Amino acid sequence: xxxxxxxxxxxxxxxxxxxxxxxxxxxxxxxxxxxxxxxxxxxxxxxxxxxxxxxxxxxxxxxxxxxxxxxxxxxxxxxxxxxxxxxxxxxxxxxxxxxxxxxxxxxxxxxxxxxxxxxxxxxxxxxxxxxxxxxxxxxxxxxxxxxxxxxxxxxxxxxxxxxxxxxxxxxxxxxxxxxxxxxxxxxxxxxxxxxxxxxxxxxxxxxxxxxxxxxxxxxxxxxxxxxxxxxxxxxxxxxxxxxxxxxxxxxxxxxxxxxxxxxxxxxxxxxxxxxxxxxxxxxxxxxxxxxxxxxxxxxxxxxxxxxxxxxxxxxxxxxxxxxxxxxxxxxxxxxxxxxxxxxxxxxxxxxxxxxxxxxxxxxxxxxxxxxxxxxxxxxxxxxxxxxxxxxxxxxxxxxxxxxxxxxxx
Numbered sequence: 001x002x003x004x005x006x007x008x009x010x011x012x013x014x015x016x017x018x019x020x021x022x023x024x025x026x027x028x029x030x031x032x033x034x035x036x037x038x039x040x041x042x043x044x045x046x047x048x049x050x051x052x053x054x055x056x057x058x059x060x061x062x063x064x065x066x067x068x069x070x071x072x073x074x075x076x077x078x079x080x081x082x083x084x085x086x087x088x089x090x091x092x093x094x095x096x097x098x099x100x101x102x103x104x105x106x107x108x109x110x111x112x113x114x115x116x117x118x119x120x121x122x123x124x125x126x127x128x129x130x131x132x133x134x135x136x137x138x139x140x141x142x143x144x145x146x147x148x149x150x151x152x153x154x155x156x157x158x159x160x161x162x163x164x165x166x167x168x169x170x171x172x173x174x175x176x177x178x179x180x181x182x183x184x185x186x187x188x189x190x191x192x193x194x195x196x197x198x199x200x201x202x203x204x205x206x207x208x209x210x211x212x213x214x215x216x217x218x219x220x221x222x223x224x225x226x227x228x229x230x231x232x233x234x235x236x237x238x239x240x241x242x243x244x245x246x247x248x249x250x251x252x253x254x255x256x257x258x259x260x261x262x263x264x265x266x267x268x269x270x271x272x273x274x275x276x277x278x279x280x281x282x283x284x285x286x287x288x289x290x291x292x293x294x295x296x297x298x299x300x301x302x303x304x305x306x307x308x309x310x311x312x313x314x315x316x317x318x319x320x321x322x323x324x325x326x327x328x329x330x331x332x333x334x335x336x337x338x339x340x341x342x343x344x345x346x347x348x349x350x351x352x353x354x355x356x357x358x359x360x361x362x363x364x365x366x367x368x369x370x371x372x373x374x375x376x377x378x379x380x381x382x383x384x385x386x387x388x389x390x391x392x393x394x395x396x397x398x399x400x401x402x403x404x405x406x407x408x409x
Contacts, residue, residue, distance in 0.1 A: 096112075096199060140257075143177055147177070181207050222357070325360070
């Protein structure tokens with residue numbers, strides 16, 4: 001209240017509207033409030049003083065500033081071109097159909113498999129050279145390398161930008177990157193897609209996953225739910241590159257590199273580390289409590305866009321719970337999540353849910369973040385197309401806050 005300069009009633013109103021998240025404290029009446037949300041509301045208040053402040057606040061989960069018709073954020077989760085991602089996941093719509101919906105706005109749940117182009121000699125040599133024990137930890141950087149090399153083989157930047165092959169190039173990027181998942185397995189080798197395979201089938205083969213209905217449902221759901229989420233950092237990076245006239249391959253590489261940081265693609269590792277340290281529900285609760293006492297948020301909880309719970313996480317937990325085999329570790333994670341939601345009213349993000357699901361599938365720890373990025377490429381392509389149609393350069397201004405030297409040198 002002191003930071004915002006408001007009364008209790010106003011603070012409670014912000015909480016009820018989902019603008020500020022609060023956490024219950026076991027055994028106490030007082031609640032804790034999310035500092036990031038408070039600072040964001042303070043910035044919004046300051047924004048009333050001028051357009052510059054408005055723009056600055058918008059860059060941190062603030063007010064929408066770029067018009068888009070691709071994905072709408074709703075309490076029920078992202079809506080792709082008017083269709084809820086959760087509904088598409090429940091229908092087991094092929095990922096190819098989801099991507100084409102994002103790119104064209106046209107609905108075809110019977111989308112055919114994409115045509116596969118054989119790797120050229122340069123790309124073959126690159127994928128072979130990447131096979132090493134360290135490759136799994138660098139999978140996102142490998143995605144960037146392979147995408148750029150794929151672009152180099154398709155002509156000059158001018159030819160790629162003006163050649164009318166955007167969607168064909170997008171399909172080839174995704175098809176090619178699927179094989180990189182083999183580098184995360186014990187065989188540590190690139191596993192190219194085969195003719196007639198879907199993206200999900202190619203992923204399962206590259207990851208040496210059994211071709212069961214459970215695994216297919218899990219993989220298809222993850223790919224569908226993560227295809228886009230409005231103006232994420234990766235989408236923004238891709239749009240900035242597109243606005244400058246960059247090729248699709250450069251735009252997608254921008255998105256990959258932006259998403260490779262510890263706050264996005266490698267956030268999964270932080271959540272994984274948290275789960276690794278405790279194997280029971282009680283141990284997880286104790287570890288979470290210790291973090292909170294030190295003022296540290298629990299990894300894998302609370303998404304700013306979904307203050308009342310991330311619907312993607314909810315659905316992925318449902319998929320995980322439907323699996324025939326349930327380990328003690330998984331049951332502990334379910335109980336921990338339920339306890340945190342009930343007692344502290346904080347809800348899991350999709351990162352925690354996808355980690356529970358991929359653990360149930362026996363996948364390596366590097367796979368969740370890589371799956372997220374691969375799926376998100378579908379959305380980035382749509383954002384690149386939309387940005388190009390605006391014909392404008394995304395170039396925000398900086399507000400200088402440094403000292404000015406007035407004395408002569």
